[in-house]
Amino acid sequence: MLEIQDLVTAYDGIRALRGVTLTVPVGAMVALIGPNGAGKSTLLNSVSGVVKPLSGRIRFDGADIAGLPAHTVARRGLLQVPEGRQILGPLSVEENLRLGRLAAGTRGTADIDEVYALFPILAERRRQEGGSLSGGQQQMLAIGRALMGRPRLLMLDEPSLGLSPLMAAQVFAALETLRRSGLTILLVEQNARRALDATGHAYVLEQGRIVHQGPSGDLARDPSVVRHYLPGDDLPDF
Amino acid sequence: MALVAQQIVNGIVVGSTYALFALGFTLIFGVLHVLNLAHGAVFMWGAFTGLFAVTALGLPLAAAFAIAMLAAGLLSVLVDAVAFRPLRRRGSPEFAAIISSLGVAQILMSAAQIASDTQVQRFPFGTFPIVFYQVFGLRVSLQQIVIVGSVAVLVAALLAFLFATSFGRQIRAVAISERTASLLGVNPGAVHALTFFLCGALAGAAGVIIGIAFNSVHFLMGEPYLLRGFVVIVLGGLGSVAGAVIGGLLFGMIQTLSVAFLSSALSDAILFGLLFVILLLRPSGFFGTLRREIRVVRQ
Ligand SMILES: Nc1ncnc2c1ncn2[C@@H]1O[C@H](COP(=O)(O)OP(=O)(O)OP(=O)(O)O)[C@@H](O)[C@H]1O
């Protein structure tokens, strides 16, 4: 569904991505993990059209989307839940959700009640300002808002960042529900343990390059991955 | 006492025209974070268009008003395309946009100067019926009632558009964060054009109203309004719709009262002194809390 090939993106001539190749098959949930500054957000933003890649190919559903403006990419059903949630604070919860409808375009808009069913707290807070929600609730709102656009592929940038373990668990439970319903997901996480548990396939990005990839379960047992990304985990005995 | 009340009524009428002018000025700032120094020139061309529609085309005033709004709206979109969009593309600093909009304003004023032969133009006698009423001992003209009424209708329409339609929601979303809005499928270029159209149309409406109220349309008429509009939106809080309305009314009343009871020479000094004091004490304006609707958030 999403095929990225040799993607290079630079900020003022400094390369943040140095030839990234990554594939997300239809219906899969793929993790992208890596340390601070590895280029994870840059990758999602290059795909979303927020930053323009220097070279490389991005194919979504067979069509080349590299360099398209962000709103066009979103309207094709490739939606990003950005890092830091980016809730439109002064708008109400319901307005944030309604805004999300725009991306659905001709695919038919999602039902706001479906989102409220997935995240009941949003229904309770529908009239409140988005900015007044707690971090976890804002993350739910950010995901719900993207779902309103009927995504064909959902990309999430560190959805558990700054959340309490309980909230993070709730968010991941919702992602699991979405995955089971058949949604294709690309998940960027710093919390490698959770990401590897939740996904079937994973990539490890370091300094703009993919340094490991494979089935998530295998990576979780790979000594070099464990040492860097799963501190505190002991290597399983063989 | 009656004299003060009379001046307050007059101040509200004058202030409502300032509010109308300032609305577009502040909305552009709220959405794009730039001062559009060509807003006064768009206002002036709105007045000329209205005048032209009445004198050359012989249209009734209501039709001329609508045409002036449309023309000024389109001119404003053109101003965006020429003065702002190329700079936005390149990510130039906001200062560059001030200079380029100033340049466009000069061009628009020169064009009007040539077209009007540097003459003050007037609406034909009887364009607006001269009727006065006595209300609670105050003298109120039909013209004043129509001015305040039209401003009220336009403000209500703008608020309804901004807060009760999908387009309005998109405008507010871009005002808060263009990047986030675009990730949700909002086309920022279209929102910018729409914003400039609305703001230009409001300026055009203000131009016709002022042109008729003072029965004078000339190529420099936008300049004092640009300055006063600037004071108004600083007073009301840059980017605040409600602040522009309240600030405009307040400005109109202070001006009218100081002209009536102090001196007209002092009135401008008082108003710009006020600007100085506001900038010193409350740079976010006195209605800062009202800015929440279209709050300027930089990310
Ligand atoms: N807007 C920008 N301008 C300049 N450099 C940037 C910009 N955004 C990111 N960078 C740089 O690009 C590199 C990759 O950053 P990026 O945000 O993509 O990393 P990340 O993997 O998402 O990190 P984190 O886990 O902290 O979110 C970093 O070196 C960063 O400093």
Ligand SMILES: [Mg+2]
């Ligand atoms: Mg990041």
